Amino acid sequence: MVAAEGILTSHGGKTSHAAVIARGMGTPCVCGVESFRIDAAKKEVRVEGTDTVLHEGDMISIDGAQGIVVLGAVPLVSAELSGDLETILSWADDIRRDASFGHLVGVRANADNPEDAKLSRELGAEAIGLCRTEHMFLGDRKQIIQTFILTDEPDVRQHALADLLSVQTKDFLEMFREMDGKNVIVRLLDPPLHEFLDDPRALEVEIARAEAQGATAEELAPKRALLRRIDGMIESNPMLGLRGVRLSIVFPDLPLMQVRAIASAAATLKAQGLDPRPEIMVPLVSMTSELAQLRSVIERVIDDVERENTVELDIPIGTMIELPRACVTANEIAQHADFFSFGTNDLTQTTFGFSRDDAESKFIPIYLHRHVLESNPFETIDDGVVSLVKMAVDRGRSTNPKLDLGVCGEHGGDPRSIKKLYKAGVDYVSCSPYRVPIARLAAAQAKLSDR
Structure with a gap:
């Protein structure tokens, strides 16, 4: 995906994992072209119902916004913020930050590398609301994490951890330097480990x-x-299996390594006179004891780094709220959290009992056609999911009034969803870099419509 100029798939939908990642990278993507019959061995694509056959090296153009695929090259122009649009967005920012119009609402970006972080700032993001660390283990580094996962030898595993610590520290140094003086929420490793292994x-x-x-x-x-x-x-249902906080509890060396990398990078930059502001997010928490136990581990590592570097670090620790049980018990979880960030992609899946990719390709189009659903719940947040968010907001603040509350799912870039989430009481939304200008405008509109 990193090397691709564009991404086209025969399965999935607008909010499938491939689409979400492509959107974050600013890569044009069209998912779910079911008429495509892809033959990887022959390196060709047949379009069902036509005589069209695409071969390796053929040129196509794709429009990710409208889901259009064109055979051949079309003229292109680069998008930019300028003139009247920049003026309108500045007005929107004034409204978002004006308490007289309602509670303040920030706009952050989801970014996993310094390039995306820089782009986010240029497009008006005020901070990074989600930095996914798993994307830092791809490419040449995949072999390191594979060695950690597969070896039975303690020495080999410790050597792999040392290598991961080195590259992760470098990653965070670059991210925090780019976002100097701005908050960066770093999510600890989330996906199942087998996703890093060979097919x-x-x-x-x-x-x-x-x-x-x-x-x-x-x-x-x-x-x-x-x-x-x-x-x-391999797990029967990896989305609900050994991932998120469960991974950190079963493989405790991983969070130890990641937290040390985050804290060490922050300590190094503080020594250079910069102002790094990392925050650590624990994913997929459903029980208070999960966050409480991991928080104690995180704080212990931060304390160690502070002593080693003779520096004082202020690193908030929070959790990603993406399971219904976490919403119901938010008053308990909030006592161990500095912030909540709602992962509305997974919260939608677990609330409906949907598998996102399967639902979008198998039955959501039929549900929409027959008006079983008014809209795709992965594009515009469902009212039932909003009710869970509102419950978690209210219950969380009842025991921790200073709790910072945000949204880092793709709904954070959808105007209709932003309106609903603002009413639910969140402090900020976070979305893919290229959706930041839309979110800035939509957040201001949400405040005005709620007056």
């Missing part, structure tokens, strides 16, 4: 080919052992 079916094919070419059992033994390890980590 087991591809490995299976590799073994079969080697066997057909005469490889001995001894030669194939390491690959077969690797296949067994990977298969053993």
Whole structure:
């Protein structure tokens, strides 16, 4: 995805994982072109119902905003903020920040690297509302996290952790330097570990080919052992499995490493006279004890870094609210949190009992056509989900009046959702960088319409 100029898939929808990540990267993306029949082996695409066949090297143009795919190249222009638009956005910012129009509402951006952070600031984001650390483990670093996951040797695992600590510290140094004086919420590792591993079916094919070419059992033994390890980590429902805070409790070395990297980067920049403002977010919390236990670990690591560097660090610790139970028990969880950030993508999935990618490709279009749903709940937040957000806002503030409350799901860039979330009482919304100007305008409109 990092190398791609554009992304086109035959499955999924506008809020599928591929679309969300592409939007954050500013990469044009069209998901769910079901008429495409992709043959990866032949490197060609057939368009069902036509004679059109696309081959490797053919040029196509895609419009991610309208879901249009064009054969051949079309003229392009770069989007920019200028003239009247910049003036209107400045008026919107004045309204957002004016308490006389209602409670203040900020606009942050979801950014995972310094380039996106810089772009976010240029487009008017006031802070980073979500920095996903899992994206920092891709590319050349994937081998390091694979070694950590798959090895049984303590020395090898510790060496992998040391390598991860080094690259993570560098990542955070760059992010915090780019956002000097601005808050950066860093989410600890969230996805299941098997997502960082090789495709087991591809490995299976590799073994079969080697066997057909005469490889001995001894030669194939390491690959077969690797296949067994990977298969053993596959979960029936990974979205509800070993991920988020559960991952940090089962593999405690991971949060220790990440928190040390965050705190060390902040300490280094403070020593240079800069003003780093990291915040640490624990994902997928459903029980108060999960956050309480992990918070004590995080605070202990921060204390260690402060002593080692003779520096005082102020790093708020909060959680991502994305499960109904967390909303219901928000008054208890808030006693151990400095902030809540609502992950409305997963909160929508778990409230409805939907699998986002499956729902958008299988039945949501039919539900919309037959008016079972008025709108796609992954594009515009559902009123039932808003009720859970409002419950968590009210219950959280009842035990922690200073609790900072934000939204970091893709709903944070949708105008209709922003209006609903403002009424629910959130302090800010966070969205993909390219949706920041829309969010700035929509937040001001939400305040005016609520007067």
